[in-house]
Amino acid sequence: MxxxxxxxxxxxxxxxxxxxxxxxxxxxxxxxxxxxxxxxxxxxxxxxxxxxxxxxxxxxxxxxxxxxxxxxxxxQDIKRNTTKCTHCGACTAVCFTGALSIKRPEMTVVFNHKKCSVCALCVPACPPRAMEVRTIGNTILK
Ligand code: SF4
Ligand code: SF4
Structure with missing residues (x-):
């Protein structure tokens, strides 16, 4: 999607x-x-x-x-606020591109920005609101 x-x-x-x-x-x-x-x-x-x-x-x-x-x-761009992130893993359940995933055996959540589609589904899914949307200007689609 x-x-x-x-x-x-x-x-x-x-x-x-x-x-x-x-x-x-x-x-x-x-x-x-x-x-x-x-x-x-x-x-x-x-x-x-x-x-x-x-x-x-x-x-x-x-x-x-x-x-x-x-x-x-x-x-738009999505950024993870690493200070707020508690590595709870809730965002990985809604991230269908695999941009957010759990690294084993450490059990930490990693964010691969290259895989992110900027769908923003992770924003409301994150309890401490560590996933943030940034507006980075407008472009006319050709
Ligand atoms: S914006 Fe979408 S694709 Fe990007 S990390 Fe969040 S859920 Fe995954
Ligand atoms: S839902 Fe939020 S706090 Fe939990 S791992 Fe994802 S970004 Fe971190």
Missing amino acids: YSRMLVLRFPKTEVEKPIVCYLASDFNLTFNILKATILPRKEGVMVMELSGTRKDFKKGVQYLKEHRVQVQAVG
Whole structure:
């Protein structure tokens, strides 16, 4: 599963069309709209988290661009606060990429940043909130 936080900008000619709903039905993607400002005949802005396979994600973004929607990825990164981490292992149960794993026989939790998809599932799963999301700027997806 691949997941990114996106900012979508709709030109005023497209703002009243049901473009976003086809991301689910035609591209097998799920989305969670966090904020939307859509007004008739004005440019619309929507912030959403879009998830699916990388292949479907790419096709969905291509579809949005074909409808003249500007797609901007909100850059995020995940960091583990090693001072807060108690090595309880709770995060490894939700980390499907294997970025968080238990090292044996030490039984310590290791974080492999290269494997991280920045899905942020580990953030609420961590009791002392040692997994932290950082925003690192925006990039327009091409
Ligand atoms: S954000 Fe957390 S749960 Fe998701 S892949 Fe990265 S380490 Fe694993
Ligand atoms: S859930 Fe939090 S405290 Fe527990 S091992 Fe993972 S990062 Fe450390």
